[in-house]
Each structure stands twice: as structure tokens, then as C-alpha cells.
Amino acid sequence: MLIFEHSRKNRRNYSQAPSTRPAKNNIPDNLKRKTAPLLPEVSEMDTVRHYTRLSQKNFSIDTEFYPLGSCTMKYNPRACNSLAMLPQFLSRHPLAPEDTGQGFLACMYELQEILKDVTGMSAVSLTSMAGAQGELIGITMIRAYHEARGDTERTEIIIPDAAHGTNPATAVMCGYKVIEIPTDRDGDVDMEALKAAVGPRTAGLMLTNPSTLGVFEKKVAEMSRIVHEAGGLLYYDGANLNAVLGKVKPGDMGFDVIHMNLHKTFSTPHGGGGPGAAPVGVADCLLPYLPIPIVAYEQGVYRWLTEKDRPQSIGRLSAHMGNAGVLLRAYIYVRLLGAEGMFRISEYATLNANYLMAELRKLGFEIAYPNRRASHEFIVTMKEIKDKTGVTAMNLAKRLLDKGFHAPTTYFPLLVPECLLIEPAETESKETLDRFVVAMKEILDEIATQPDMVKSAPHDMPLRKIDDVKAARELDLVWNPAG
Amino acid sequence: MPFIPHTEEDVAEMLASIGAKSIDELFDEIPAELKTGKLTQVPVGLSEMEISRLMHGRAQKDGFYLSFIGAGAYEHHIPAAVWQITTRGEFYSSYTPYQAEASQGTLQLLYEYQTMMASLNGMDVSNASLYDGASALAEAALMAVRQHRTSRRILIPQTVHPIYRSVTRTIVRNQNIEVVEIPFDPATGQVAIDKLDQFAQEEFAALVIPQPNFFGVLEQVDALTDWAHGKQSLAIAVVNPTSLAMLKPPGEWGQRGADIAVGEGQPLGIPLSSGGPYFGFMACKQELVRQMPGRIIGRTTDLEGKEGFALTLQAREQHIRRSKATSNICTNQGLMVTAATIYMSLIGPEGLYRVAAQSHANTLALVEQLEKLPGVKKVFGSPFFHEAALQLSVPADKVLNSLKAQGVLGGVLLENYYPDLKNTLLVCATETKTAEDIGKYVEMLRLALAASA
Numbered sequence: 001m002l003i004f005e006h007s008r009k010n011r012r013n014y015s016q017a018p019s020t021r022p023a024k025n026n027i028p029d030n031l032k033r034k035t036a037p038l039l040p041e042v043s044e045m046d047t048v049r050h051y052t053r054l055s056q057k058n059f060s061i062d063t064e065f066y067p068l069g070s071c072t073m074k075y076n077p078r079a080c081n082s083l084a085m086l087p088q089f090l091s092r093h094p095l096a097p098e099d100t101g102q103g104f105l106a107c108m109y110e111l112q113e114i115l116k117d118v119t120g121m122s123a124v125s126l127t128s129m130a131g132a133q134g135e136l137i138g139i140t141m142i143r144a145y146h147e148a149r150g151d152t153e154r155t156e157i158i159i160p161d162a163a164h165g166t167n168p169a170t171a172v173m174c175g176y177k178v179i180e181i182p183t184d185r186d187g188d189v190d191m192e193a194l195k196a197a198v199g200p201r202t203a204g205l206m207l208t209n210p211s212t213l214g215v216f217e218k219k220v221a222e223m224s225r226i227v228h229e230a231g232g233l234l235y236y237d238g239a240n241l242n243a244v245l246g247k248v249k250p251g252d253m254g255f256d257v258i259h260m261n262l263h264k265t266f267s268t269p270h271g272g273g274g275p276g277a278a279p280v281g282v283a284d285c286l287l288p289y290l291p292i293p294i295v296a297y298e299q300g301v302y303r304w305l306t307e308k309d310r311p312q313s314i315g316r317l318s319a320h321m322g323n324a325g326v327l328l329r330a331y332i333y334v335r336l337l338g339a340e341g342m343f344r345i346s347e348y349a350t351l352n353a354n355y356l357m358a359e360l361r362k363l364g365f366e367i368a369y370p371n372r373r374a375s376h377e378f379i380v381t382m383k384e385i386k387d388k389t390g391v392t393a394m395n396l397a398k399r400l401l402d403k404g405f406h407a408p409t410t411y412f413p414l415l416v417p418e419c420l421l422i423e424p425a426e427t428e429s430k431e432t433l434d435r436f437v438v439a440m441k442e443i444l445d446e447i448a449t450q451p452d453m454v455k456s457a458p459h460d461m462p463l464r465k466i467d468d469v470k471a472a473r474e475l476d477l478v479w480n481p482a483g
Numbered sequence: 484m485p486f487i488p489h490t491e492e493d494v495a496e497m498l499a500s501i502g503a504k505s506i507d508e509l510f511d512e513i514p515a516e517l518k519t520g521k522l523t524q525v526p527v528g529l530s531e532m533e534i535s536r537l538m539h540g541r542a543q544k545d546g547f548y549l550s551f552i553g554a555g556a557y558e559h560h561i562p563a564a565v566w567q568i569t570t571r572g573e574f575y576s577s578y579t580p581y582q583a584e585a586s587q588g589t590l591q592l593l594y595e596y597q598t599m600m601a602s603l604n605g606m607d608v609s610n611a612s613l614y615d616g617a618s619a620l621a622e623a624a625l626m627a628v629r630q631h632r633t634s635r636r637i638l639i640p641q642t643v644h645p646i647y648r649s650v651t652r653t654i655v656r657n658q659n660i661e662v663v664e665i666p667f668d669p670a671t672g673q674v675a676i677d678k679l680d681q682f683a684q685e686e687f688a689a690l691v692i693p694q695p696n697f698f699g700v701l702e703q704v705d706a707l708t709d710w711a712h713g714k715q716s717l718a719i720a721v722v723n724p725t726s727l728a729m730l731k732p733p734g735e736w737g738q739r740g741a742d743i744a745v746g747e748g749q750p751l752g753i754p755l756s757s758g759g760p761y762f763g764f765m766a767c768k769q770e771l772v773r774q775m776p777g778r779i780i781g782r783t784t785d786l787e788g789k790e791g792f793a794l795t796l797q798a799r800e801q802h803i804r805r806s807k808a809t810s811n812i813c814t815n816q817g818l819m820v821t822a823a824t825i826y827m828s829l830i831g832p833e834g835l836y837r838v839a840a841q842s843h844a845n846t847l848a849l850v851e852q853l854e855k856l857p858g859v860k861k862v863f864g865s866p867f868f869h870e871a872a873l874q875l876s877v878p879a880d881k882v883l884n885s886l887k888a889q890g891v892l893g894g895v896l897l898e899n900y901y902p903d904l905k906n907t908l909l910v911c912a913t914e915t916k917t918a919e920d921i922g923k924y925v926e927m928l929r930l931a932l933a934a935s936a
Binding site for chain 2: 002003004010011012013015016017018019020021022023024025026027028030031032033034036037038039040041042044047048050051052053054055056057058059060061062063064066068071073074075076077079081083084085086087088089090091092093094095096097099100101102103104106107113114116117118120129130131132133135136139140143164165166168169170171172173174175178215216218220221244246247248249252253263267269270271272273274275276277291314315316317318319320321322323324325326332334335336337338339340341342344346347348350351352354355358359362372373397398401406407409412426427428429430456458461462463464465466467468470471472474475476477478479
């Protein structure tokens with residue numbers, strides 16, 4: 001039932017809004033609204049019940065194992081939320097003077113310094129509100145760098161075929177042509193294809209390392225050399241930073257610009273699809289172009305660096321300073337973990353992934369890159385199972401829901417057929433992983449004995465399989481009271 | 484180990500299953516010369532008690548102020564239930580609803596949000612949110628250029644939030660889209676309609692129309708919308724969602740209504756929190772839906788015909804179309820939309836009207852009383868919603884400093900954005916300000932003016 005269907009005309013919550021309509025009103029008649037908007041008229045209790053019930057229809061980290069590959073669904077510590085929501089932080093206006101926000105700015109400055117250290121970059125800007133925006137900033141800076149040198153012939157960005165869809169979409173948004181390069185049999189970028197692709201038109205290369213195939217690009221140093229020698233710059237998509245945090249720094253791998261998804265590696269909540277935060281780090285060559293605002297610490301005082309301090313900056317990407325509250329959560333998380341905790345993130349994320357990969361392999365699942373270590377994630381391909389039984393990766397994913405597990409990422413990366421990208425994250429216990437293995441074993445047995453049942457999953461969820469073809473064909477995007 | 488549950492026994496068993504001697508061995512594919520591992524700027528870990536003390540200390544240092552600042556982010560009362568429900572783990576710690584059957588809560592909520600947002604704007608459809616108001620305007624500009632096909636120019640009045648203009652330029656410049664600015668009439672604070680004539684012969688993909696504008700002033704939206712349509716440009720509305728309870732919605736502007744409406748969603752139950760996270764909203768006419776960026780939710784059915792919800796029109800999106808997507812946007816601001824949807828449900832149409840009307844009335848009262856002070860002058864003669872520009876006869880930065888010393892944040896200095904508007908404050912009094920608060924501001928300003936005179 002929709003919230004609108006609970007609505008009754010003139011039902012109101014008297015404590016929530018001003019008690020009367022004020023007498024003063026200077027809005028000219030021709031600018032006044034004539035009919036009230038379609039907002040529900042429901043009691044506070046009905047609202048609370050309705051949305052509490054809706055919440056219960058979600059899988060979440062707090063309720064289920066959520067091994068969604070490339071999303072790093074780790075536990076979101078409660079302290080990060082409650083301390084970021086202290087009333088002084090919540091009530092602070094973004095345009096309030098800097099001297100009224102020194103406590104907040106101290107957290108932001110320290111977060112910048114910490115992120116510089118863990119990534120090996122020269123400077124960090126916190127403004128980006130999501131991974132895709134971080135990419136946009138990074139590629140815009142690469143463009144600014146070439147333009148400042150009068151190097152206007154560079155019109156191409158090279159992107160491996162395993163990359164997230166945001167990479168090519170970003171390059172196009174920045175006015176570049178995308179040159180896609182293939183992956184070799186072991187899951188590494190095809191070096192010959194890279195060599196053939198670089199040239200005087202190369203503006204840069206976007207790379208995720210470890211890649212979305214769940215393996216570390218061993219030849220990253222050579223790739224860096226090839227791209228740099230051709231005059232291009234290297235962009236690091238930090239989506240998988242969780243796998244190598246404290247082990248290897250993007251700056252040391254030769255990257256000129258990176259973004260880090262704090263909603264992955266630094267455990268800020270995914271919130272049903274945002275808000276994220278994706279600070280951008282740069283090497284010296286891109287320093288002048290870093291987006292503003294940036295926090296500076298001078299003579300014992302924190303202040304914002306703006307257009308005046310950074311005339312070559314690519315500019316602003318948000319109305320204020322990005323997702324400040326998310327950044328506070330990340331700051332609290334880092335302080336809870338400390339330096340030693342940074343290493344443990346990647347160590348235990350990698351341990352969990354390799355353990356799960358080993359156990360699933362023992363069950364007979366086909367691992368896409370069997371000769372490689374898993375990073376913090378790995379790929380199972382269902383191709384052979386599908387060829388034999390007709391059961392697809394999506395069928396298995398839906399059957400997992402029946403068994404109380406969120407599904408892994410399906411059909412991404414696109415180059416592995418019938419794939420499941422599985423990322424357990426370091427916060428899961430061995431028992432949870434073992435329960436998941438048991439569920440996968442049960443499904444394997446079900447595929448052998450009753451494949452049609454698996455194909456028609458889910459069975460035990462509140463809804464059966466959703467018809468998304470109908471959703472796209474018969475568009476119904478807003479509720480209409482007339483029906 | 485913080486947030487890592489493994490016992491030594493677990494680790495030993497897991498390594499045995501993998502066939503590795505140590506955790507370190509799992510990193511053996513990383514070339515040795517790349518391994519760094521030294522961190523110098525990350526302090527040692529704190530306990531929850533220690534970090535709690537640190538953060539409470541920093542919060543107390545920042546303290547509380549009686550604030551009359553608006554300028555794109557507004558203090559409104561947020562009902563207690565909004566964030567108690569929003570931070571339930573099932574909303575807080577879930578992800579983008581790719582697996583529809585396991586995400587019906589988030590999906591239905593987003594569908595309800597789309598319905599509320601479309602109706603508030605008088606539009607046919609809404610997406611499930613963008614990052615913030617500024618980036619939503621940039622996305623609307625890109626959308627207009629895609630739709631228009633021949634023009635790569637956007638007209639933006641200088642009465643649009645200066646940072647929105649700046650963000651839009653940053654984002655669209657990459658695609659060689661030109662932003663052309665229209666000056667405002669210094670007497671009215673509105674878009675100078677007579678200045679539009681100079682653009683009569685030029686082609687533009689869209690005209691951006693703010694309501695209220697950055698000065699709080701109400702624009703002549705009907706005439707502007709019709710002017711845009713008269714030259715085959717789209718009309719992009721930038722609106723404050725609270726104001727829409729009182730003001731004619733973009734879908735009803737002029738003869739045909741605006742084509743796209745965007746804005747900052749923060750006033751709908753989102754705390755100010757130093758500027759974010761907020762959310763941007765975007766609503767549009769049905770015929771533009773396939774050009775819209777961001778997530779969109781559709782109502783459909785399951786195998787057995789039961790009502791359900793799913794992400795739809797995904798063929799627009801980066802994870803399907805890659806380089807041919809309408810935008811690179813992936814996540815939106817889901818949790819903020821959750822809060823806004825609960826806010827709009829709790830407050831209802833009459834409640835939102837009263838919040839808007841009281842904010843309007845409070846600002847009228849504040850301006851009326853301040854104008855009576857010697858040395859204070861209202862800058863623009865037009866009607867306004869809940870903000871107004873006031874010029875002082877003395878240096879305004881000093882006045883703001885002396886107010887701040889008394890715990891009052893007296894507004895934003897417009898000179899920072901409009902060099903010609905010297906010693907001018909942009910002030911705002913929402914429904915959160917009482918008659919006493921307004922009286923306090925007036926008295927403080929009187930004293931500050933007297934001291935500087």
C-alpha cells in the first residue's frame with residue numbers, strides 16, 4: 001500500500017508545522033499556487049509505521065550478508081553515525097564564518113592529511129560527492145593540464161574493457177573519445193593493445209587496480225611508463241582501494257590523479273544508493289587544478305582555500321563543500337581504526353575473499369581467473385552450468401535471496417559470461433562465510449535435481465520475480481489518484 | 484581488532500583452506516618494489532570512548548548560533564521521526580536497489596518520492612535525485628543541449644545562485660557548451676527582461692529561470708518561460724521546494740509550463756550540516772523522460788501479478804550504455820531522499836504551506852523592522868519569498884562581526900558574489916525564528932550600526 005492510500009483529507013500532524021497560517025502574505029496573485037501538491041495527509045504514527053514496514057522489505061548490511069562485488073558492503077560502525085550527527089555539526093550553516101566552525105574544519109583538514117598519506121598523493125580535495133563525480137573531476141583536471149600546456153591534440157582516453165561503466169561515461173562527459181583495450185587471459189590489461197593504443201592523441205588512461213576482475217594488475221609500473229612516455233596521465237579509479245589499503249599506494253604505482261570511494265573503503269553508509277563521498281588526490285603536476293574548496297591550516301587557524309587562492313582550479317563541483325556529513329563519518333572511522341587498522345582492512349578483506357574463493361572452488365564452482373590470487377573480490381562464472389542446465393547467474397542470484405543472502409553483483413564485469421562478482425568484505429566472520437558456502441552448495445544440488453525451481457526463484461521473498469520489462473514498456477513513474 | 488571478527492583459529496583454518504602460510508602471502512602478486520606500507524600521518528586507533536570525547540569537544544567548540552543566513556541552504560524544523568526512521572539500518576546500510584525483490588522498501592519509497600516531487604513541481608515525472616542543487620542545474624543544462632540538438636548555448640541570469648552558475652560552468656565546459664549570463668535590473672533584482680531583446684536573434688538550448696532567485700526576489704516566470712518557448716528554447720526552472728507550497732509550480736509557468744525543474748532538496752528535512760549531504764531534485768515533462776539522468780523507479784508487477792517496484796529506463800544509464808549514457812551518475816543521494824519523503828509525509832500539504840508562509844511572514848517582519856533603522860535600506864523593490872537584500876550605510880563586514888560576537892549570524896555579504904552590491908546583506912528568517920529572535924536581531928543591528936556610525 002502506498003503512503004497516498006493511507007491519506008485522508010484534512011488529517012494533520014499538529015506538532016510538526018506552524019499552528020496557523022500567518023496573516024501576512026505579499027505574494028502577488030499571479031504567482032500563487034492554486035491547487036495543493038499531492039502530498040499525503042497522514043498521522044505521525046501511520047507515517048512511522050508505513051516507513052518502518054517499508055524498511056523491513058529491504059536487505060541491508062545490518063540484517064544480511066551482502067557480498068555485492070565492487071561495492072564493499074562492510075559494516076558501518078554506529079559511532080560514526082551518532083558522532084557525525086551531534087547537534088552542533090548538524091546545525092552549522094555552510095556559509096557560517098570559518099571561525100564558527102574550527103572544530104569541524106579540523107576534522108576535514110586531518111582527513112585530507114590522512115587520505116594523502118594512505119594514497120601517496122600530494123594533495124587531496126574533499127569536494128566530490130560520489131565516485132562518478134570524482135572521475136569527472138579527475139578527467140577534467142587531466143584536460144586542464146593538457147590545455148595549460150597548449151597540448152590540444154589529445155582527444156582520447158584509454159579504458160580497459162573491464163572498467164566500471166562510469167569510466168567511459170565520464171570520459172565522454174568530459175568531451176573525450178574512449179579507446180577501449182582488451183584484457184588478456186589472466187585478467188591483466190593486454191599490454192600489446194595498450195602499446196598500440198597510446199600515442200600523441202592520448203590524454204590519459206583510467207585504471208582500476210586491483211581491477212574489477214578481482215586481480216592485481218602486476219604490470220602497473222610498466223603501464224605507467226608507457227602512458228607517461230606518450231605524454232598521457234594516469235587516472236586511478238579507487239573503487240577497489242579496500243583491497244590494497246596500506247599495502248601499496250596509488251601514488252607509488254605512478255598514478256597522477258585518483259578518487260577514493262569513502263562509502264566503500266572508509267565505511268560510510270551506502271544509504272540505499274547514496275550519498276557517497278569520493279575525495280580526489282593528485283600528484284604535483286595536477287596540484288594547481290584541484291577543485292575548491294580545500295581546507296588549509298595557517299597560523300593555527302583552519303580556512304577554506306577558494307578561487308582567490310587557486311586561480312587555476314577547475315572550479316567548484318558542489319554548492320558548498322560536498323557531502324560534509326559523510327566526510328565526518330569517514331574521519332571518525334579512520335580515527336577508530338588508526339594506522340594499524342588501515343593495514344588490517346586490506347588483509348582481512350583479502351583473506352575473506354580468498355577463503356570464500358577456495359571453498360566455492362572446492363564445491364565445483366568455476367572461478368574465472370583460477371590461477372590468480374583474489375584481491376578483495378573474485379569472479380565465479382556460471383557459463384558451463386548455464387550451457388548444461390539453463391540456470392543462469394541471475395537465477396542463482398535470486399535463489400540466494402530465498403536463502404537469506406543478498407546476491408553478489410551479476411553480469412559485471414561484462415567480459416566474463418554469466419558472472420557473479422563476489423566481495424565478502426573484512427567485517428564478515430568465518431561462520432557467515434561458511435553459511436554462505438552451505439547455501440551455495442544447496443543451490444548447486446538444486447540445480448542438479450530441480451533446475452526449474454531455481455530458474456523461477458525467488459520463491460520465499462515477499463514478491464516473486466519482478467517484471468522489469470513491463471516496468472520499462474508500460475512506464476508508471478508517479479502515482480495517479482485517478483488510477 | 485576494530486570491526487574485524489576473526490580469531491586466531493579462524494585465520495589458521497582459513498589459510499589452511501586457501502593453502503597459504505600467512506596473510507602476507509596473499510599479497511604476493513603485488514611487485515615488491517611497489518609495496519610501501521609506511522603511514523606517517525595516520526594516528527593510532529582510538530576507542531569509542533576516546534573518539535566520542537574528541538568529537539564532542541570539537542562540536543562544542545563550534546557551538547550554536549542564532550542564524551539568519553540562507554543563500555541556498557535553509558534552517559527548518561525537522562520532525563524527530565524523520566531521522567529516527569531514516570537511520571534504521573535497513574535504509575542506512577542497504578545499497579542501490581539492483582536486486583528488486585530484496586529492495587522493495589527503498590524502491591517503493593523512491594516511487595512515492597517521485598510522485599511527491601513531480602506534483603510539487605507540477606511536472607509529469609521526477610527522477611530519484613541527483614547530488615545537490617548546483618549539480619542538478621548542470622545536468623539540466625546538459626539534458627537541454629541533448630534535447631535541442633542544434634544549440635550548445637545556455638542562458639543563465641545572474642540572479643541564479645552564483646555557485647550554481649560556477650558549478651554549471653565547470654561541468655558543461657568540458658563539452659564545449661557555452662554559458663551566457665543575463666544581467667539583472669538593479670532596481671527590481673529581477674532578470675532584466677528588456678535586456679533579453681539583445682538575444683532575440685541568437686539560438687539557445689535553454690533559458691534558466693530561478694524562482695525565487697538568489698536575492699529571494701520573485702521573478703516574472705510566466706513571461707520568461709514564454710520568451711524561451713517563443714525561440715524554441717527549453718525553460719529550466721530552479722526552484723526552492725518549500726516555496727512551491729505557496730508559489731505557482733514550474734509546470735504551470737507561462738502558456739506551456741517549464742520543461743525541466745531542478746533545485747536543492749535540503750529544505751525538505753535535511754540538516755544544514757556544513758553543506759552536505761543534501762540532494763538535488765529533477766522533474767520534467769513526460770516527453771523528456773528518456774533524456775533524464777539518474778535513477779528512475781517504475782511500478783510494475785511480479786510473476787504472479789502482485790504490485791512491485793524496480794529500477795527502470797536503465798538503458799539511459801552508465802552501467803548499461805557506458806560511453807553512450809545520458810550521464811556518468813551512478814549513485815544518487817538515496818538516504819537524503821528517504822528523509823525528504825518521510826518529511827513530506829509527516830508535514831503534508833498544509834504543513835508545508837504553513838512552513839513556507841511562516842518563513843515568508845517572518846522575513847517580511849524582519850525586513851519591515853530593519854528598514855525602520857537609520858542606515859538600513861532594502862535594495863530591491865520586488866516581492867520576495869523568504870530572503871531579502873539590505874544595504875547598510877556602514878561597513879557590513881564589521882557589523883556582521885559584532886553580531887557574531889553576540890551569537891547572531893546576520894546574513895551573507897552579497898559583495899562576495901556581486902562586487903557592485905557593497906555593504907549588502909542577504910538575510911533570511913524561516914519558520915524557526917520567533918518574534919523574540921527577530922527582535923533580538925533588530926536590536927543587535929541597531930546597536931552595531933550606532934557603534935559604527
